[in-house]
Amino acid sequence: MSSTSPSDAALAPGAKDTPAPGTPGRSSGLSINVRQSGIYIAFALIVVLFTILTDGALLQPQNISNIIVQNSYILILSIGMILIIIAGHIDLSVGSVVAVTGAIAAVLMVNYGVPWPLALLITLIAGALIGAWQGYWIAYFGIPAFIVTLAGMLLFRALTLTVLGNQGIGPFPDAVRTLSNGFTDGYFGNIGLGPLGGADLFSILLGIVAVAGMAIAQWRTRAARMGYRQAVDSLPMFLLKIVLAAAVILFVIVQLARFKNLPWVLVLLAALVLGYSLVTNRAVFGRRIYAIGGNLQAALLSGIKVKSVIFWIFVNMGVLSAIAGIIFAGRLNQAGPTAGNSFELDAIAAAFIGGAAVQGGVGKVVGAVTGGLIMGVINNGMSLIGSPSERVMLVKGAVLLAAVAFDVWTKRRAASASR
Amino acid sequence: MTDDILRMRGITKTFPGVKALQDVNLSVRRGEIHAICGENGAGKSTLMKVLSGVYPHGSYEGEISFDGEPCRFADIRDSEHRGIVIIHQELALCPQLSIAENIFLGNEQATRGLIDWNRTNAEASELLSRVGLHENPVTTISDIGVGKQQLVEIAKALAKKVRLLILDEPTAALNDEDSEHLLDLLRGLRDEGITCVIISHKLNEVMAIADSITILRDGRSIESLDMATDEVTEDRIISGMVGRALENRFPPHEPQIGEEALRIENWTVHSPTQRGREVVSDVNLTLRKGEIVGLAGLMGAGRTELAMSVFGRTYGTNISGRLFKEGRPIEARTVREAISNGIAYATEDRKRYGLNLIEDIKRNVSAAALSKLARRGWVNDNEEYRVADEYRASMNIKAPSVSSVTGKLSGGNQQKVVLAKWIFTDADVLILDEPTRGIDVGAKYEIYTIINRLADSGKAILVISSELPELLGLCDRIYALSAGRITGEVQRSDATQERIMQYMTKGLD
Numbered sequence: 060m061s062s063t064s065p066s067d068a069a070l071a072p073g074a075k076d077t078p079a080p081g082t083p084g085r086s087s088g089l090s091i092n093v094r095q096s097g098i099y100i101a102f103a104l105i106v107v108l109f110t111i112l113t114d115g116a117l118l119q120p121q122n123i124s125n126i127i128v129q130n131s132y133i134l135i136l137s138i139g140m141i142l143i144i145i146a147g148h149i150d151l152s153v154g155s156v157v158a159v160t161g162a163i164a165a166v167l168m169v170n171y172g173v174p175w176p177l178a179l180l181i182t183l184i185a186g187a188l189i190g191a192w193q194g195y196w197i198a199y200f201g202i203p204a205f206i207v208t209l210a211g212m213l214l215f216r217a218l219t220l221t222v223l224g225n226q227g228i229g230p231f232p233d234a235v236r237t238l239s240n241g242f243t244d245g246y247f248g249n250i251g252l253g254p255l256g257g258a259d260l261f262s263i264l265l266g267i268v269a270v271a272g273m274a275i276a277q278w279r280t281r282a283a284r285m286g287y288r289q290a291v292d293s294l295p296m297f298l299l300k301i302v303l304a305a306a307v308i309l310f311v312i313v314q315l316a317r318f319k320n321l322p323w324v325l326v327l328l329a330a331l332v333l334g335y336s337l338v339t340n341r342a343v344f345g346r347r348i349y350a351i352g353g354n355l356q357a358a359l360l361s362g363i364k365v366k367s368v369i370f371w372i373f374v375n376m377g378v379l380s381a382i383a384g385i386i387f388a389g390r391l392n393q394a395g396p397t398a399g400n401s402f403e404l405d406a407i408a409a410a411f412i413g414g415a416a417v418q419g420g421v422g423k424v425v426g427a428v429t430g431g432l433i434m435g436v437i438n439n440g441m442s443l444i445g446s447p448s449e450r451v452m453l454v455k456g457a458v459l460l461a462a463v464a465f466d467v468w469t470k471r472r473a474a475s476a477s478r
Numbered sequence: 479m480t481d482d483i484l485r486m487r488g489i490t491k492t493f494p495g496v497k498a499l500q501d502v503n504l505s506v507r508r509g510e511i512h513a514i515c516g517e518n519g520a521g522k523s524t525l526m527k528v529l530s531g532v533y534p535h536g537s538y539e540g541e542i543s544f545d546g547e548p549c550r551f552a553d554i555r556d557s558e559h560r561g562i563v564i565i566h567q568e569l570a571l572c573p574q575l576s577i578a579e580n581i582f583l584g585n586e587q588a589t590r591g592l593i594d595w596n597r598t599n600a601e602a603s604e605l606l607s608r609v610g611l612h613e614n615p616v617t618t619i620s621d622i623g624v625g626k627q628q629l630v631e632i633a634k635a636l637a638k639k640v641r642l643l644i645l646d647e648p649t650a651a652l653n654d655e656d657s658e659h660l661l662d663l664l665r666g667l668r669d670e671g672i673t674c675v676i677i678s679h680k681l682n683e684v685m686a687i688a689d690s691i692t693i694l695r696d697g698r699s700i701e702s703l704d705m706a707t708d709e710v711t712e713d714r715i716i717s718g719m720v721g722r723a724l725e726n727r728f729p730p731h732e733p734q735i736g737e738e739a740l741r742i743e744n745w746t747v748h749s750p751t752q753r754g755r756e757v758v759s760d761v762n763l764t765l766r767k768g769e770i771v772g773l774a775g776l777m778g779a780g781r782t783e784l785a786m787s788v789f790g791r792t793y794g795t796n797i798s799g800r801l802f803k804e805g806r807p808i809e810a811r812t813v814r815e816a817i818s819n820g821i822a823y824a825t826e827d828r829k830r831y832g833l834n835l836i837e838d839i840k841r842n843v844s845a846a847a848l849s850k851l852a853r854r855g856w857v858n859d860n861e862e863y864r865v866a867d868e869y870r871a872s873m874n875i876k877a878p879s880v881s882s883v884t885g886k887l888s889g890g891n892q893q894k895v896v897l898a899k900w901i902f903t904d905a906d907v908l909i910l911d912e913p914t915r916g917i918d919v920g921a922k923y924e925i926y927t928i929i930n931r932l933a934d935s936g937k938a939i940l941v942i943s944s945e946l947p948e949l950l951g952l953c954d955r956i957y958a959l960s961a962g963r964i965t966g967e968v969q970r971s972d973a974t975q976e977r978i979m980q981y982m983t984k985g986l987d
Binding site: 284286287289290341342343346347349350354358362363364416420421 | 789792812813816830832834835841844845848855857860863864879899
C-alpha cells in the first residue's frame, strides 16, 4: 500500500519469478501483511499447482523462457498502467498504441529503409507524442481518461490501418528480432552442472551478480534504517527473505542458462522493473503519483503540480507502449493491423490482480508485473495441459474477480477492525 | 419510577483488539431531550450504532428495551420500524434528487409499485411546514444550504413516524442562526412527544437544550445528570468527560508580538460560479510575527474564501489586491508560490482536503515539502521517517509509529498531522481554518498549545473559527468578517462575544 521500502526495487530482478514474500522493514514481529504479500503467495501457489498438473513441464528451461518472452509486452504495459491506475486514471488505448507504434517502426525500417537505431528512436518519440496528446486532453482539458483513451483506442487503431495500408508489413532487421525474440550470447562458454548438463557461464555469473547486488542493497537499506532506529525485520527473518529471493532468481537463471541463455527482453524487463520501482518508491515524482491518487484535493492544496504529473504519466505510458509495440512486432516479425488487440485489458487486469486499488492511490510496479505473470502462467499452464481457450478465459476472468474481491474484503475487514 | 422510553443496560461491544463499549447504561425518559457527551473515541457513535441496529443483536452484549419491550434489532430497518431514527453527522441525502424524493427515500409513496407524485409532494409539503422549512418540495437538495438540508433530514425522520430521534452532531456544520433554529425545532418536537437523543461537542448547546445528560468516557458511562435537579455547569461536564478538572480550556500564553509578517491590501475576490458576485470585498488585514489573529464570521461571510484566495488563489476568480510579506510585495498565484513565500493554509475539512487518508503519517507530513527531503529528485525516506517521528514526539501524535495510516487516527491526531505537514514547509504565516473542528476537548487543548508554541517561535497565525469562545480564548486580536467585508477589529482586552457578534452581523439584511 504505502511501502517506502527501496527493497522492492532491489528485489526487482526476482520479479520474473516469485519475489520474496512481503516487504521487509515494516513490522518488527512476524506479522505478515496479507494485502501486500498475498499476491506473491498466490503466485507461488499457482506455479506449484501448474507444476504438479503439468508433471513439471511448467518449470522446464524452455517453458520458462517461453513464459517470459510471450508475456514480455504485457508486463511492460502493466508497468505503465500501474502508474496510471495509482494516479486514479485508466488507459484503454494501449492496445491500439502498441499496434500503431509497431506499424510506424515497420514502415520506417521496411518501406523507407531507415537504420534500425534511428527507426526505434523515432518510434519511441511517436509513442511519447501519442501519450502527450492523450495526456493533454486528460490533464489540461479535464476530460476523463476513460473517454479520452476510449477515443484513442479507435483513433490509433484507425491510424494503424492507415499507416499499414491495411496489410501486414515485415520482415524486421535482425537486431530488432533479437531484441524481441533472441538471447544473450554465450560469451564465456558453458560449464557443466553435473546431472543438469551444460549451462551458459555468462548467464549464471550475471545471476550471481544480481543476487549479490540485491543482498547488498537490502543489507545496506536495513543498516541505514537501523541507524535511524526504525523497526526492521529480525536478522533470521531478513536472511530467510534474502535466501528465498536468491533461490528463486538463481533457479530461473540456471534453467534459462541450460536452454538458450537469457532472453534480451528479460534483461530489458528487469531494468524497467528496477528503474520504475525506484521511481515509485523513492523519487519525488513517484510519490506525487500516490499523493494524487490518494487524495486529489489534498494534493492540489499541497502545491503538487497535478496536471503536469498526470500529463507525464501518460507520456510515459505512450513510450512504454511503443517499446511493447516494437517487441511485439519484432516477435511476429511483422506489424499487423490487429496487433495489440485487447492488450489494454490484460495490462489493466495485471495491475488489479497485482494489488492496485480501484479508487487509486495504491499499487506497486512489482505487484503489477506479478499480476501479469500470474495470468501468463495460467495461460501457459492451461495450454500445456490442453485446456480449450474458452476455459483459459474463464479462469482468467475468475482470477481477476477473485483478486479484486479479496482486496475489497481485506479493506472492509481492516475498516471494521479499526472501528 | 420514571417513565423511560429507552433503557440500555450493560452494553459491551468489542472490536478485534479494542473494547469500544464496556458495561454502558443509558436511560432516556419519554419526551425529553437527552444529550450524550464524551470525547472523540469515548464510544458515543458506537453506542448509537448499537441502538439503531447498525451493529445487529448478537454482536454486542447487554440488553436494550424500548417502550418496555426488549429489542433485538437485526438492522436499521428493524429499529426504524419501531420508530428509532438516527441522523448522522454526514447527511445521508442524495444531492441530485428533490426534497420530496429525499424525504421518502426508501419509503416511497407508491400505489402498486408506481410512485404517486401528487401524494409524495403534498405530504412532503406538510412535513416541511412541521419542521419550519419554507421550500418547494421539488427543489433539488444541492440547491439548498446545509442548515436546510438538516431540516430535510428531520422531515425524513418524521415521515418514518419517529418516536426516538437520534442526532449525531447536528449543528457541527451549521452557523449560529441555523443552529438556533434547529434547537428550537427540537424543543418543538419534544413538545409533540418525540424523544430526542443528541450527541454534541458544543457544550453551550447542550446546556441550552438538554433535559438530562449522560457522559461517556473511554467506552464507559460515567454519570447521568438531570439538568433540573443537579447543578450542572460546562466545567462539570468537561471534568466528567476528561476525568479531570480542566483548570482552563485555554493554555496560558504571553504573546511576544514582533514585526509585520503578512499584509493583505484591498483584497477582492469574485465567486467562480456566480458571475459578478463579490465574495470578499476590499479586505485589509495585517498579521504580525508572534501574534495569533482570529477571523470571526458567520457561515457564508467569506472566511474560508478569503483564506484560500490568499493561499495560491485556490478559490475565486478575478482576484485583485496586493500581498506584502514583511513589507515586500509578493505574488502567490499558485499554491507553490504561496508555499515558497512562507504561507501555509490548513483546511477546515482535513479529511477531504487536508490528508491522504490511505497513506501513513510520514508521507502526509512530507507531502507539501517533499523537495526538502530529496536530492536530485530522490527522496531520502530515512530522513522522512526521522522528521515525521520528531513531529510525532513533539506534538504528541498518538499512533504506534509514523508508518500508521492517517485514516485510522482520531480527529485530533489527524489535525496534528495536518499541522505538522504545514510546519514542515517552514511557513512563517499559518492560516488555520477551524483547527479544532470535530475534535474532543482534551485534544483541543493540545492543539491550542501547539498554536501558542508556533506563535512563540515567531510565526504569524491566523485562526478561522466558528466558535467565538475559542477565538476569545486563543487570539491576541480578532477581525470580524461579514458579507465579505471586514466589519471590525478587536484587541483581546476589549473582546467580548457580544461585541464580535455585533460586527459579524453588521451589514446583513
